[in-house]
Amino acid sequence: MNSINFLKSNKQNFYYFLYLGLFLFSISILDVVINAFFKINVTSFLPGVISVFLPLIIGFVGLNFIRTEYSGIKSLDIINKNINTNNFNAILTLLIIFAIIKATPPSLSWMIFDANISGDTKEACTGTGACWTYVKVWFRRFMYGMYPNDLHWRINLAFILVIALGFFGFFLRDNLKKYLALYYVIIYPIIAFLVIYYLISGGAFGLVWVETGAWGGLSLTFIVSFFCLIFCFPLGMILALGRRSNLPTIRYISIGYIEFWRGVPLITVLFMSSVMFPMFLPEDFFMDKLVRVIISITLFEAAYCAEVIRGGLQALPRGQYDAAKSLGMGYWKMHIFVILPQALKLVIPGICNTFLALVKDTPLIFVVGLAELAGMLALAKTNPKWLGFAMEGYIFAAIIFWIICYAMSKYSYNLEAKYKTER
Amino acid sequence: MNNKIKKILPQIITLLFVVGVFGFFTFNAQTNMDNRGIDFGFGFLTQESSFDVQFSLIEYSGSHSYARAYLVGLLNTLLVSFISIIFCTILGVIFGVARLSPNYLIRNSAAWYVEFFRNIPLLLQIFFWYYAALRALPVPEKAGPWFGVTYMTIKGYYIPSFIWTNLDIFLYSILAVIISIVIISAYAKKLQENEGKQIPVFFISLGIIFVLPALTFFIGGVSLNFEIPVLKQLSKTSYVFDGGIGLPPELIALVLALSLYTSTFVAECVRAGIQGIGKGQKEAAASIGLTPNQILKLVVMPQALRIIIPPTTNQYLNLTKNSSLAAAIAYPDLVLVFAGTALMQTGKAIEIVSITMLTYLSISLAIAAIMNWYNKKIEIKEK
Numbered sequence: 009m010n011s012i013n014f015l016k017s018n019k020q021n022f023y024y025f026l027y028l029g030l031f032l033f034s035i036s037i038l039d040v041v042i043n044a045f046f047k048i049n050v051t052s053f054l055p056g057v058i059s060v061f062l063p064l065i066i067g068f069v070g071l072n073f074i075r076t077e078y079s080g081i082k083s084l085d086i087i088n089k090n091i092n093t094n095n096f097n098a099i100l101t102l103l104i105i106f107a108i109i110k111a112t113p114p115s116l117s118w119m120i121f122d123a124n125i126s127g128d129t130k131e132a133c134t135g136t137g138a139c140w141t142y143v144k145v146w147f148r149r150f151m152y153g154m155y156p157n158d159l160h161w162r163i164n165l166a167f168i169l170v171i172a173l174g175f176f177g178f179f180l181r182d183n184l185k186k187y188l189a190l191y192y193v194i195i196y197p198i199i200a201f202l203v204i205y206y207l208i209s210g211g212a213f214g215l216v217w218v219e220t221g222a223w224g225g226l227s228l229t230f231i232v233s234f235f236c237l238i239f240c241f242p243l244g245m246i247l248a249l250g251r252r253s254n255l256p257t258i259r260y261i262s263i264g265y266i267e268f269w270r271g272v273p274l275i276t277v278l279f280m281s282s283v284m285f286p287m288f289l290p291e292d293f294f295m296d297k298l299v300r301v302i303i304s305i306t307l308f309e310a311a312y313c314a315e316v317i318r319g320g321l322q323a324l325p326r327g328q329y330d331a332a333k334s335l336g337m338g339y340w341k342m343h344i345f346v347i348l349p350q351a352l353k354l355v356i357p358g359i360c361n362t363f364l365a366l367v368k369d370t371p372l373i374f375v376v377g378l379a380e381l382a383g384m385l386a387l388a389k390t391n392p393k394w395l396g397f398a399m400e401g402y403i404f405a406a407i408i409f410w411i412i413c414y415a416m417s418k419y420s421y422n423l424e425a426k427y428k429t430e431r
Numbered sequence: 432m433n434n435k436i437k438k439i440l441p442q443i444i445t446l447l448f449v450v451g452v453f454g455f456f457t458f459n460a461q462t463n464m465d466n467r468g469i470d471f472g473f474g475f476l477t478q479e480s481s482f483d484v485q486f487s488l489i490e491y492s493g494s495h496s497y498a499r500a501y502l503v504g505l506l507n508t509l510l511v512s513f514i515s516i517i518f519c520t521i522l523g524v525i526f527g528v529a530r531l532s533p534n535y536l537i538r539n540s541a542a543w544y545v546e547f548f549r550n551i552p553l554l555l556q557i558f559f560w561y562y563a564a565l566r567a568l569p570v571p572e573k574a575g576p577w578f579g580v581t582y583m584t585i586k587g588y589y590i591p592s593f594i595w596t597n598l599d600i601f602l603y604s605i606l607a608v609i610i611s612i613v614i615i616s617a618y619a620k621k622l623q624e625n626e627g628k629q630i631p632v633f634f635i636s637l638g639i640i641f642v643l644p645a646l647t648f649f650i651g652g653v654s655l656n657f658e659i660p661v662l663k664q665l666s667k668t669s670y671v672f673d674g675g676i677g678l679p680p681e682l683i684a685l686v687l688a689l690s691l692y693t694s695t696f697v698a699e700c701v702r703a704g705i706q707g708i709g710k711g712q713k714e715a716a717a718s719i720g721l722t723p724n725q726i727l728k729l730v731v732m733p734q735a736l737r738i739i740i741p742p743t744t745n746q747y748l749n750l751t752k753n754s755s756l757a758a759a760i761a762y763p764d765l766v767l768v769f770a771g772t773a774l775m776q777t778g779k780a781i782e783i784v785s786i787t788m789l790t791y792l793s794i795s796l797a798i799a800a801i802m803n804w805y806n807k808k809i810e811i812k813e814k
Contacts, residue, residue, distance in 0.1 A: 090533070090534065090536075091534055091535050091536055093534065097533070097534045097537070100534060100536070100537055104540055257445060257446050258441065258445050267799075270795070271792040271799075272752070272788045272792055272795075273752035273753065273766075273791055274752075275755045275758060275766055276787050277788075279766070279770050280788070283780040284781055286463075287459070287464070287780060288459050290459055291462065368551075368552040374554075382552070382558060386558070389562065398558075398562040398563045398566065399559075399564075402555060402558055402562070402563050403559075405555055406556075406559065409551055409552055410551050413550035413552075414546060417550060
């Protein structure tokens with residue numbers, strides 16, 4: 009009876025089935041690999057449909073042969089448990105493996121083997137693959153926009169200073185640590201603003217004035233998202249407190265503000281900043297385009313920030329409020345010394361996510377004519393000397409943004425996990 | 432007394448501040464508009480718009496009013512949101528379930544899909560599809576048919592259009608089908624509760640769905656024809672597809688980017704919802720003898736949906752708001768048609784931007800209100 013059971017192995021013929029299954033499985037992989045890398049169809053003598061599906065069928069039979077409940081061989085059990093639990097999973101496994109194998113040679117050859125990076129002109133790109141020369145030539149523009157080439161050190165220096173000042177808080181002496189919140193919420197934004205304003209914009213201390221119209225590229229993305237974050241945080245905090253206040257006027261104004269900004273798309277807010285803002289300001293009052301954009305994104309993000317902080321405030325147990333009140337603390341004392349320090353610690357991952365969304369939203373400022381990375385790509389793409397390299401540019405920008413955003417999201421996951429265990 | 436002042440004073444100060452800010456803005460706007468000779472008013476909505484829109488669901492030309500241009504933009508926004516919501520739901524459910532698969536490869540491919548598409552700015556994705564990917568498509572005369580009758584070209588996707596005769600009778604029959612299915616299922620539920628009898632509701636409904644509309648074809652005089660797009664030569668080198676429906680490349684790029692981007696968020700919602708159901712629920716259901724299908728239908732899904740639906744609706748709302756990025760690739764949505772072209776022509780900045788913002792705001796608030804009502808309804812009522 010056992011010998012008739014063709015598709016399932018038993019104790020006696022287990023190794024036959026195992027070797028036969030592995031053999032069939034490797035044949036199917038080999039067939040696809042040969043097909044993908046050397047463009048040779050080994051099974052071309054078979055009729056069309058069978059020739060296409062042959063590796064799938066062979067691999068499926070092979071995986072079916074090696075599937076057992078428990079074999080005692082460690083690696084085989086891992087395979088069976090993870091990628092070969094049943095027929096459906098086996099087919100999906102094969103399809104994914106085949107898709108990866110099939111996609112590897114064309115993408116590799118486009119990105120690396122047939123690509124060009126030498127030279128400085130379009131003519132240097134002779135291969136059939138990507139033209140990284142384009143990205144190389146335009147690299148400084150993508151990073152710094154139209155900012156004068158010999159002044160790029162100013163942007164770099166400003167960023168280094170701002171980051172260093174950000175880490176400054178960690179090295180404070182213990183007896184000064186109580187001013188940490190004060191430093192980050194009020195002093196740091198002001199210093200950072202002055203550093204960026206005087207270093208990048210210039211006009212003082214013997215530095216040449218560079219108008220904001222020339223700012224651009226990835227550095228502008230950082231500047232806009234950085235300022236919006238540090239300005240929207242205090243505003244969001246006030247709004248979150250306002251929404252939880254028991255004074256009806258303040259509560260309803262906060263709710264109205266938050267719901268209004270959360271209900272409109274950012275692009276209309278930017279439209280507003282470019283066409284409506286000038287109407288609302290006194291006639292002889294001129295406000296720079298970049299400042300208008302930063303103000304309107306800050307107002308917009310503050311609403312999201314407020315909701316995140318409100319989540320933190322609501323997560324605190326009632327006992328914290330009661331305890332603070334029973335010590336005779338007033339509203340502000342209670343919030344500054346008891347509630348906010350705990351709540352803000354809870355919302356750091358949420359703020360991180362808001363910041364992530366903010367970074368992903370900054371390319372939108374192109375609608376008001378500010379060219380950050382995506383805007384610079386659009387400019388470079390229409391340059392008559394460099395037509396037809398849109399793909400390379402977008403892939404380059406996508407990789408940069410992906411690295412930034414992925415790192416940030418992983419960081420926020422880690423923070424979340426960390427704070428979860430602490431409570 | 433002291434307490435009362437403490438309560439009222441901050442409120443008065445806040446109110447004065449808000450009123451002051453608004454008053455300041457209104458005053459400035461008034462002076463600015465007086466100086467520039469612009470007057471405030473919504474009268475321009477009835478004026479002739481005299482600009483054309485590339486792609487419109489309703490009949491529209493330059494001789495129609497600005498109000499109708501607004502409607503064209505709104506409908507285009509709703510169209511692209513609607514199509515993207517359908518696709519992002521399908522993709523999101525597939526990848527959300529795949530992230531929980533026991534299969535290592537499937538689980539990790541789904542995880543990479545989610546991490547990949549949600550960490551690239553949406554605008555960049557739209558640009559990529561529109562300027563890089565769709566530009567690589569063939570020109571009309573070189574395009575081969577997809578599925579026999581549709582053509583994907585650089586100028587858009589051409590699909591056959593339906594030509595109905597007596598469409599209204601067919602729609603009435605659909606309405607009749609829906610009503611009769613509702614009545615039958617209500618009757619079946621009553622019968623089961625009162626007498627314990629079960630009738631095959633599913634097969635009866637299936638029968639009605641096929642029979643009633645089919646009857647309208649044989650008796651009601653309804654007929655359906657397809658108009659297949661045909662390649663037509665305009666001049667020596669230029670070809671177009673004639674007939675059928677042409678979906679512009681802007682729409683395709685937008686739908687692709689929006690649905691891929693939002694599907695990652697939907698996938699996370701679905702995953703969280705399914706993971707949120709405790710193992711005990713499934714084991715308890717299995718121990719009282721429910722089959723795996725029944726467990727999924729009667730125990731897991733009703734609870735998982737309660738977790739999944741609110742955040743997913745939020746994502747749909749985000750998608751609708753994000754569809755305003757259409758302006759970046761000149762798809763004629765509300766922002767481009769109204770806040771772009773119409774604003775440029777009339778110069779009525781305040782009116783037009785406020786109408787646009789109010790439109791999005793009312794869509795958001797309406798969906799939020801429905802969501803709150805739904806949340807109240809499905810809330811677990813603990814005793």
